[in-house]
Amino acid sequence: MSTPPQSNVNRIGLTAADYKGSKSTLCPGCGHDAITGSIIQAAYELGLEQHKVAKMSGIGCSSKTPAYFLGRSHSFNAVHGRMPSVATGAHLANRELIMMGVSGDGDSASIGLGQFCHLVRRNVPIVYIIENNGVYGLTKGQFSATADVGTRAKSGQVNEMMPIDLCEMAIQLGCGFVARSFSGDPKQLRPLLKAAFSHRGTSVLDVISPCVTFNNHEGSTKSYTSAKEHDAPLHEVTFIPHFESIEIDYAPGESREVTLHDGSKIVLRKLEEDYDPTDRMRAIDTIERGRVDNRLATGLLYQSKGNASIDEDLGLVDEPLASLPLERVRPPREVLDKIMASLMTGGA
Amino acid sequence: MSTPPQSNVNRIGLTAADYKGSKSTLCPGCGHDAITGSIIQAAYELGLEQHKVAKMSGIGCSSKTPAYFLGRSHSFNAVHGRMPSVATGAHLANRELIMMGVSGDGDSASIGLGQFCHLVRRNVPIVYIIENNGVYGLTKGQFSATADVGTRAKSGQVNEMMPIDLCEMAIQLGCGFVARSFSGDPKQLRPLLKAAFSHRGTSVLDVISPCVTFNNHEGSTKSYTSAKEHDAPLHEVTFIPHFESIEIDYAPGESREVTLHDGSKIVLRKLEEDYDPTDRMRAIDTIERGRVDNRLATGLLYQSKGNASIDEDLGLVDEPLASLPLERVRPPREVLDKIMASLMTGGA
């Protein structure tokens, strides 16, 4: 990740460097570090206020990364595979928090699959990033549930089981923002990341992120080379935040524009074939076909205004529940008296 | 369920009554009891040998039902939502067992979603029946994760969240036999049940099964009336077991025939529109559209020879692991000596 010169500050006067965290302890070259770089850059470009952000993660190399970006944000490194429930609680306690979740394929597709699905079903507002390397990095390279059929582990074992596609699952569960990208393609990843923050509800980003130590060898389908080979971008992605008014003009029919919850826009420049990310069936179809002809469709897979988010469903007050004063959460004495009276039918 | 007269015995000389279990303790009229009836009838018609069957279940009214059928089969009533893992272990210990799983929508779609998905992904050979009433019956009527949007609970609460469709999930996870039916339609349910036993690998049957006590009221979308109303059969199902050679002839184009692993056949008689259950995308499409125009497609949703089942993947010996004698599982003395020698480099 290239840090822009000091002079270069964002709309709240911070430099990209201000969005860094502590030094990474991951293996040099790990895809996760590249994603960290994109997150830092995206947050910087959006001008996120770090104190409003809550970084949530599970357990794994990927789940360690929140320590490496947005050093001035609170962070919750939960237990393995159960971050979604913690994130749900945190959001409901303070709906003003900008929720960010970072997880791994083992964390979300193996042990955490149930919680992942239920978080998506509840449409908890969170930018949920899966750093997908097809293996358990931190425990030294066992297959995860996203390992592709026929991929060979360093140990020599070959995976026979069908991979779980978290993007397809998310779409099926009603998710309104589903994208896939590659740690090695910041040009695509950053605008998608930025766009995700403009979506109200759960946004899922599945980012292929090679594990250079345990899953970057010949025969691995999640290695840099293999990911590059099969990467099939659906479109070229540009993000236009609501606070900027840039005009991009493509020849008619050459691009699509998607407007997001906060007025920001995503401009998708057409590549070989036109892709409509608002067509749910088309999205599922694209993923399914990709499996068959071994092409990894990346880009904005699906987007819709989607259903109400959970805090809307529950009709919460605008202020954070966390900061409501006693008088607003303890009913008056009369209420207790009334209830007691209704229970009090004793004689004499 | 109508018990046939004594004279009426199946190919192994048993009557339908022989396939009963103990008396049901469910509420009179519960959909689950109707499914129990269909299971008894199907097992009877197939002539299943009860000692070869293992009945697995979780916790719930639905999960109690294995006590009410096939009284001469071993049964394992596991903890809530975790039956899939137990079934996986039991199958691998003895691959000759005919595995049957009975679960509820809470048991499989709420607490058990992760295990359900991973069982399907591993393609564990089992007939997995979900008795789906959209609520937690045994705990008195709270919503489960299959409750439809807008459905009203007895308590008056309205569900806002998108239901989880276990059939669609199963298809997505590579399941080779996926069917949906209705407890009130034994004519359709029985042939599907029988066919499931002929599939090698996981077969998923999602059976709408009204909870007469907590979810059979006005405003519930899983009540008898509502289920009947929206039931949209894809075809008329007939099952022809491998051990019988019946000829059914429909006018050409009027029906499809699907041949199963053991040579048995399913004949699907065309209704309004032709439906090809071997078309994966079509199956997903049908379920998705059903959601939109509120029609519940029932019948054989998807079928394929599918991937290898887990015991095949693991290349297990033909005999049950459980019954291998000591000499086949304890390597000879020489092996230990060899290993010790390799570790023994002590001096003097």
Place this chain on the structure above:
Amino acid sequence: MGLSGVGRRIEPSTPGRALSAIDNRFTIHVATVNGSGSQTANTTLLRALFQMGIPVSGKNLFPSNIAGLPTWFTIRANDQGYVARIKRADLLVALNPETSVADIAAMEPGSVLVVADGLPMPATPPDRTLYKVPFTKLVEPLVADAKLRKLVVNMIYVGVVSWLLGIDPSEVDRALVAQLGRKPKALEMNRAAVQVGIKYAGEHMKRTPFQARRADRTAGKILIDGNQAAALGALFGGVTFLSWYPITPSSSLAEQLEGFLARYRKDPKSGKATYAVIQAEDEISAIGMVLGASWAGARAMTTTSGPGLSLMTEFAGYAYYAEIPAVVWDIQRIGPSTGLPTRTSQADLLSVAFLSHGDTKHVILFPATVQDCYEYGMRAFDLAERLQTPVFVLSDLDIGMNTWMSQPFRYPENPWDRGKVLSASDLERVKKFERYRDVDGDAIPYRTLPGTNHPLAAYFTRGSGHDEAARYTESSEAYPRVMDRLARKFETAKTLVPAPFIEKAQGAEVGLIAFGSTHHAMDETRDRLRTEGTPTSYLLLRAYPFPEEVERFVRGHKRVYVVEQNRDAQMAALLRMEYPELAPRIRSVLHYDGLPIDAESILKGVRAAERPSEVTTR
């Protein structure tokens, strides 16, 4: 906090006589079928007696299914204020053909039997009074609809029983109105049924030797179950977040709380909710949500029972080690695994105390009365936020789901305690913030909430090794430093949790210790022991870790009997761990058949144990 109902006992008029029925001292046993709607009928009888000023308790013994299996309801009326379970029934109403033979056979001499005509019967000796009542015939003229009949028939036995016991008909009617007032048609029908019963009894029976007589023992008291009381406590304690997963016998706590919240916690201006209630997909998720919500500053709780508790194990250790408040109500049922979901016990104690792998110890509250449930409903939050650790409230099915008499609950006099939370302005003042530093010497650190707008506010919460500044570390100095502080924090807890309730007896060598629902059988037990010449002191444990009074009490008595409702003497084990030097004098009286403990069983145990040798009663 006061004594929350504990020990405000009514001095027995004639101590010791509790087993044979006399006026205002009898037990009614109704044997019926699950789902037959006898609940209203039983509540009517209960309330009528209560309204006459007679202390009562009602215990519902129901099966783990929805309809069709045997159910029993026991009403104990006792002018001495003994409201624990008693085995002996004086008046039986038998309506269930499946169990009538056993039900009737269990009745003792002098008892009165009201049996539905045509039920299977054993031979009944002459010293029992037997009445066969043609309920079905009696109900026919009243209602046409068969389904309705099934319900209304219950009111006929209400009429019969009230006449037999001489319960004031006006009180029966008042009780009926209290329940059905809003449904005039149903009210009329049931009134009629009661009349039929009264009339029939008047014509065919004679009053029982034990009668209900007006008294003044219930004036100003309420009737309520523990789960509802706990829900009220949480409501007035300012709960803002509840996540739960349905499980008997805890569901009614969550559901009643949700009901109260929907009614009393909508913002007056916007009409929006000042709370969030989530039905989680399982208990792992339920506790995970609670931790997330507490971490972000909500007053968060969950309710569960055994199996759910087991699923919370990993997160419990996280909360202990990362120091996150949480309130977990465990309404205990009996058994490892599923066990008997509708039977009571106190067997989760050890697993809660050490819930999670690694060196972990949890703070536990033991509500003994419905008033405790109400007050701990508030206080558990104060303790959890003050101590920054999960607080477990160990109730059980008997307290939680049965009906108890109580003083009305007091409105909280003081505000809440939200513990050591630093706001942006606090940070501005103190200039320095280290999440896990013991600044005040009480081993309790300070925390900040996400969203706090100050450069010092942010920190990293993790279940892995961390130092005082919440930095990741694997240092072999930092780890034990943190663990030792957590141990000291547990010492601090001893000074904050509710003190035990103690009742000393002059020169008593024997001390009795109990906790939770067991408490209600202790007055009766001790009165009986006293009359037998064994005065006993009594200590009611109300929290773990044990405040120092507990050690003094044990030290002060030669023999101490710990009475508890589990097999493995779990509370005795905790006491022996805490006080090794005193361990030899600690003995056990155990009861674990799933039914609420009764004085008779305890007496057996203590008597037998006085000949040293640990004894198990059932």
Place this chain on the structure above:
Amino acid sequence: MGLSGVGRRIEPSTPGRALSAIDNRFTIHVATVNGSGSQTANTTLLRALFQMGIPVSGKNLFPSNIAGLPTWFTIRANDQGYVARIKRADLLVALNPETSVADIAAMEPGSVLVVADGLPMPATPPDRTLYKVPFTKLVEPLVADAKLRKLVVNMIYVGVVSWLLGIDPSEVDRALVAQLGRKPKALEMNRAAVQVGIKYAGEHMKRTPFQARRADRTAGKILIDGNQAAALGALFGGVTFLSWYPITPSSSLAEQLEGFLARYRKDPKSGKATYAVIQAEDEISAIGMVLGASWAGARAMTTTSGPGLSLMTEFAGYAYYAEIPAVVWDIQRIGPSTGLPTRTSQADLLSVAFLSHGDTKHVILFPATVQDCYEYGMRAFDLAERLQTPVFVLSDLDIGMNTWMSQPFRYPENPWDRGKVLSASDLERVKKFERYRDVDGDAIPYRTLPGTNHPLAAYFTRGSGHDEAARYTESSEAYPRVMDRLARKFETAKTLVPAPFIEKAQGAEVGLIAFGSTHHAMDETRDRLRTEGTPTSYLLLRAYPFPEEVERFVRGHKRVYVVEQNRDAQMAALLRMEYPELAPRIRSVLHYDGLPIDAESILKGVRAAERPSEVTTR
């Protein structure tokens, strides 16, 4: 089963002298970086010493990440056979710039320091011998490729150290061949590097005062880690099913077992697998699969560590109550929650003993040596199937992942014990089968396997209430009957589990009790105490529940110190629960910083505790 290596100790030549280095009594400390491939180098030194006949142990102290963080490797050579950790290092090899200052500062007078040129250094007092070595310069001529250099450079310090200590070069070479024999090119390169080191040392250094001299203390012994030993035990124990979820430090047990199975358990005829290994999606699933497999008749096991153990809580209670065999290896790491995944401890004891809500007690084995790991690897299955209950094997990171010396393992003399399983023909003979009936008076019932072709075979397995015939029941008689039998079964377990290893000292007032990896520091501790005039008896606990010998031992000593590696004195707590009358004499010596316990720390603890007051050492 024999004593499995326990107590076959080598009588010390000069007891007590263990802390200052002399010939064949020294410790090498290598400080390097995770992922730098120093493993081969360290193993070479370890083996070379071992081959010279000198007792050794190797301890790897590694971080919880994959590459780039500090790592330390300690080799202890000790002719007295003391192989526990020792804090003092006599020879340091410092290669890590991140830690060099601290590493060097920690060295004591008389020690020798080999430091990579250019590392940050503190001022080193004259009484330490300091050598700066230009490793990077030395390696350049050897290898071109930079990545390779990083690895090869390690062999240079092997050369240097071996020369300093006078280790026979031929043994160094033998050790190299043993490891790299199959890769000739690598072998040559490393050989060259060793030579460079030897040459450089010869030219610039003088031999250390403490030398390695040929001895005869390792003849016929093996070097192995506990997880590999456990894997071998399972292999020869006839395991047929393994399901696991990766977690440090247990993964290497599962992975080594899978390796052995793939190699030695393919059917000779068909070439097919006589076993199934499944990587589950989490530990709930892993234990669920084990229960399903055991229920269906497989010899099933799983391996895990703390967090995974916590997730198994609910199923553990199910297995206890439904009486299903299962073998669970818990390779303990330290901390509640994630804690320090690469540090050792014995802190899961209490949570395992009572794992699950409700009245639950589990059988636990405590391997102390690699030979225990091997033998319990087999025996755990026999016990689980005999007792029809889960058996937990409580190992730890120190035993499991570090390298230990041992007698070679013996091939099992007797067949396996598959417990009380009734086949179709058995059923034909006995004519009657009730799953939960105590037929033999040992409280262990009989079971049948699914697939058994007999009308009597089938039964219903459930975690809910059941009677002797496995019928569903909520009876308040049946429930305690079943629970009491389970309690009696636990008594039976006492007679089947491995007996403690006991070493009495004439007229000793003080008894020491230890379990697991703590054992290795006990010989050294007791020898030192003896020379200080405090003779001690010793009991090594090998299983819970405790066989009666344990009570006799405690009774036989005035003061008993329980030495364990946790904060909460968990084993002491279990002993106090079991033996309340003896509780006052039970004291604790605790160690819980995540590093393996050492004799010095124990001595501190015992000495201090002899002035009564429980003491914590670190």
